[in-house]
Amino acid sequence: MKALIAAGAAAVLLLAGCGSGYDSAKSDGGSDKPITIMFGSSGEAETGAVKAAAAAWQKRTGHQVRVVPAQNLTQQLTQGFAGGTPPDIFYTDPTMLQQYADGGSLYPYGDQLPKSTVDDFYPALRQAYTYQGKLYCAPKDLNTHALVINTDMWKAAGLTEKDYPKTWADLTKVATRLTTKDHVGLTVGGDHNTVGSFMLAAGGWFVNEDNTKVTANSPANLAALKYLQGNVQRKVFATPKSLDAQNPGEAFGKGKAAMDVDGGWVEGQLKSDYPNVHWTAVELPAGPKGRGTTVFSNCWGIAAKSPNKKLAVDLVKSLVAPGQQKAFMNAFGVIPSRQSLGTWAKQTDPKLTAVVDGVEYARGTVSIPGFTSVLADFDTQLEKLFTGGTSPQAALDTLQRNGDDAVKQK
Amino acid sequence: MVALQTRRAAPPVHRRRRSPDTVRQRRAGVLFSAPAVLVILLFLVAPMLMALWVSLLHWDGQSNPFSGSARFVGGANYSELLGHDGLLRRDFATSVRNTLYYVLLDVPLVTVLSFGLALVVNQRILRGRGFFRTVFYFPSITSSVAIGVTFLFLFQGGGAVNAILSLVGVQGPSWFTDSRGLVQIVLAGTGLVDPGHLPGWLAAQGMGLSVWDWLAGPSVAMCAIIALTVWSSSGTFMLFFLSGLQNIPVQVEEAALVDGASTWQRFRGVTLPLMRRSTVLVVTLALIGSWQVFDQVYVMSQGSPGKTTLTPAYLSYTTSFGDGNFGGGAAIAFVLFAIIVLFTAVQRWFGRERS
Secondary structure: OHHHHHHHHHHHHHHHHHHOHHHHOOOOOOOOOOEEEEEEOOOHHHHHHHHHHHHHHHHHHOOOEEEEEEOOHHHHHHHHHHHOOOOOEEEEOHHHHHHHHHOOOEOOOHHHOOHHHHHHEOHHHHHHOEEOOEEOOEEOOEEEOEEEEEHHHHHHOOOOHHHOOOEHHHHHHHHHHHOOOOOEEEEEOOOHHHHHHHHHHOOOOOEOOOOOOEOOOOHHHHHHHHHHHHHHHOOOEEOOHHHOOOOHHHHHHOOOEEEEEEOOOHHHHHHHHOOOOOEEEEOOOEEOOEOOEEEEOOEEEEEOOOOOHHHHHHHHHHHOOHHHHHHHHHHHOOEOOEHHHHHHHHHHOHHHHHHHHHHHHEEEOOOOOOHHHHHHHHHHHHHHHHOOOOOHHHHHHHHHHHHHHHHHHO | OHHHHHHHHOOHHHOOOOOHHHHHHHHHHHHHHHHHHHHHHHHHHHHHHHHHHHOOEEOOOOOOOOOOOOEEOOOHHHHHHHOOOOHHHHHHHHHHHHHHHHHHHHHHHHHHHHHHHHHHHHOOOOOOHHHHHHHHHHHHHOOHHHHHHHHHHHOOOOOHHHHHHHHOOOOOOOOOOOOOEHHHHHHHHOOOOOOOOOOHHHHOEEOOEEHHHHOOOOEHHHHHHHHHHHHHHHHHHHHHHHHHHHHOOHHHHHHHHHOOOOHHHHHHHHHHHHOHHHHHHHHHHHHHHHOOOOHHHHHHOOOOOOOOOOOHHHHHHHHHHHOOOHHHHHHHHHHHHHHHHHHHHHHHHHOOOOO
16 A cells, blocks of 8 residues: 555656646747647637638748637636646636636736727726736627517517617516517526626626625615516516526527527527527616626636747737737627727627627626636526525525625635 | 464465466566556546645646645635535535435436346347347447437427327426425425425524425436436446346256246345345446436536536536636545445445345
8 A cells, every 4th residue: 555655646746747847938938839829619610710810920920820729618728727838828708817817827918918909998898807907818809788679579569669678667568568478578598697787787796896895785786686586477577498498599589588688699599590580689778777788708818827928919919900800700700899890890790789889888797716606506596586486685695695705715 | 463363373384385487477467467557556546646635725726736836725625615604515515415316216226227127138038139238238338428418308398208298198397497306396286395484494404405405305307317327327237237147057047947936936036136246236336326427417407407416526527617626626526435435335234245
């Protein structure tokens, strides 16, 4: 047994030795190793577009680029970080930002971007990727929640463009009018993301401005939950699960709901799976505290342990350049992260006008390490809430308790 | 110790002298087993020791855990998991509860089913035995991810299972959305318990869950996953039983036949006792497998509805990779290890050969 342990320990040391190879590598400037871009791809179109962008930069600089679509980005990134050989450039998003920044994995290169570029990013995106005063990551795209409407059902209910809901009261009214025995008025994903957008409209949110305190059990959040729960109970709103669909887009596409609170990604889903559905999207109606929506995005992270940080920053500059962002939108429909391209984006894809407009008053997702399971637990609470298993106050209290715990442990 | 003393006490004349031949044979033996031992040490024992080390660290998964950059916290991950009334302990208790119900249903069902299948394909008079053996074994070699996706379609609200149920006039449940357990559904359905106003003893807490939640029973979603694993693992276990059945000497069967034993008597008095070892093996393996369920949950439900399909293995994964709490995730894995050892020991004690 002793020999066994000794051999095991030796193997451990051996492996540990292998893993630390990069620590002593040159920390900046010039390594001849190719630059690696790792990203979670939505499909062929996205992979092809990123490859083309990388090839263009490679041609210009003569430095080789390797493009790696990840099967499971978070997992593969962690493996790279732990082994000391992360990809130089990778997609990441606000939910992981603090975790990676705290772990010293993320290289804050915001100050190396031209001021004109940084200022051109939407403020909501800049805020989402700024942590402890530093811009860590250049946003590459954006998406927000909007109200997606089935125009055929809208007309069938005798509604016109003038009836697009402006307030929550309007939303209840049209949802009630649109509810028939075949479909409900509105489907809302019963998860923290969609509910979060309603919280924002009510003037609440999961955490405070700088992501340091949990503000779950506020009267504003309670108002949002009560509004949603009331309409679910009256059967004019329904979660996709109760409509036997995996996500709201599917419930909407299958014609089980006349309206859907969804992000711009629903366009791709409707195009490929439900091409016969006629739809339009408008901004989410205002709650008690005005309009509110959540902004989702990815950014180009650069690894702190990359031996090629200078080149990586240069490559990222070319990836967020206006021309390149236009190319990405044309290839796979992502909305550019630059304000100067807002009008162009709306002209290119008029159906996403409301999604683009939403970013003006949107807020980014929560970025506290350990919040993944806190929000997953909240999803469970919401599931119970919408099936009558718990009360809005109890759900928020649980969220508050779990969130406080996560912040404390940070 | 006893053996050692006897050997020492033995007179030296009886000591076998090693011939050069035996020495050479031994050396060859060591040499031949060395690659396998090395592989086991490198890919099994070493990672386990590494994980044990990680479970004692506050490690975010973004550095080398052996470089000293991760803080050593001793048993803090374990006390957080088992002693602190927080989300992690509640999730862990939930996952253990789910798995207990899983074991309770999966192990007996899969044992009985695979035994039955083995009996069927062992019959000498059965035509096309080879065909049936292949068919029954087929699920075991199919990717669990593919099976998971297929079952997801079958158990959809408007899926094949509910369509068949509706033929006999039963309104099928929406399998993957009801977060209540079967026991809860029955108790609340018959009006014995009002979930809104639980009596005191049902509302009492243990490990962050109320007694009502502990006694919930498996959810319908969990039952679907159990049905899946019973079906997909029965083929492998059938093979174990089949080899056991074929080890039963024909003479014994014939002797029983001559003695005038009926089919049932032969099964009860001859086959079953002789199959004890196979049964113990299958039950042990099914038990261990039950505590390690991961891919079905990862593919089909991610723990939903209402965390009723959350398993310890899946929780370990999400704690590590989702929350970046790799120390906590590793601690879950080792507590799980302890649970499996405990259950296996108990089960082996029950299944031991009694003289």
